[in-house]
Amino acid sequence: MHFLLLGASGRTGQHVVSELLSPGHTAVALVRTSSSLAPRPGLTVVTGSPLSKSDIRNAFLATSPLSPSATIITLNTVRKLDSPFAAQISPPRFLADSVGNSWDNLPWLSKVFLGWTNVKYALEDHDLVDKEIRLTNMDWTLVRAVRLRFDDQKLADAKTEVKLLGSKGEGMSFFDSVSVASMASFLVNVAVKGLFIRNAVVMAG
Structure with a gap:
């Protein structure tokens, strides 16, 4: 499966990334700072804000024609x-x-x-x-x-x-x-x- 991740650079989100990639799933992660999440095979990192509709749209289209089957949100304040x-x-x-x-x-x-x-x-x-x-x-x-x-x-x-x-x-x-x-x-x-x-x-x- 292919996923959209919001909050992937956080303490919970980084564990989610590992859990997804280890069995062969792929994901695109929208993060505020590109350096906050190291690129890995199967992971596409997109810089932007979860508060921006255009940034979320860019994340959805980042791996076109592959589109996310589900989104996992681990955002925190x-x-x-x-x-x-x-x-x-x-x-x-x-x-x-x-x-x-x-x-x-x-x-x-x-x-x-x-x-x-x-x-x-x-x-x-x-x-x-x-x-x-x-x-x-x-x-x-x-x-x-x-x-x-x-x-x-x-x-x-x-x-x-x-x-x-x-x-x-x-x-x-x-x-x-x-x-x-x-x-x-x-x-x-x-x-x-x-x-x-x-x-x-x-x-x-």
């Missing part, structure tokens, strides 16, 4: 530092303009933690994406990780079997998390097999 608590520098609605109902099942401690840190701005943007993508006629799948592991690189790169918590995250706990590698593998599997069409799924490791 841009912060001054890698820390999720760092100040956000991307514009409001960055995620929503580039293109949840699990909040009730979050442990109360998680709600307090997320509501009092800069993470809340990213959550608001993710929520806008959730609401707007449901209004489209596309075949979409929303994959939500309880918490992605970035702090320990060995843990982040380790693939483990994921557990699915439904569309609303029933049974999630404050200590649940999933490695970036497992998340990327799951995203690719969902896209290749066409799983959870027009549904959301919450996952943990």
Whole structure:
């Protein structure tokens, strides 16, 4: 299959690239800075912004006549530092303009933690994406990780079997998390097999 990737240069996106290319799929990645993603066999890198319709069109046409069968979006809000608590520098609605109902099942401690840190701005943007993508006629799948592991690189790169918590995250706990590698593998599997069409799924490791 051939894919369009948005967010391929990010920490999750780079794992997605590896997951796609290793079994022989191909992809075109739209990135803001050409040096942020090294060219690889099977990968076409196009420079542009996910906020620009013309840039997205250029990415779609970059491998003509081959056109993407699906798009995998791993965009995130841009912060001054890698820390999720760092100040956000991307514009409001960055995620929503580039293109949840699990909040009730979050442990109360998680709600307090997320509501009092800069993470809340990213959550608001993710929520806008959730609401707007449901209004489209596309075949979409929303994959939500309880918490992605970035702090320990060995843990982040380790693939483990994921557990699915439904569309609303029933049974999630404050200590649940999933490695970036497992998340990327799951995203690719969902896209290749066409799983959870027009549904959301919450996952943990």
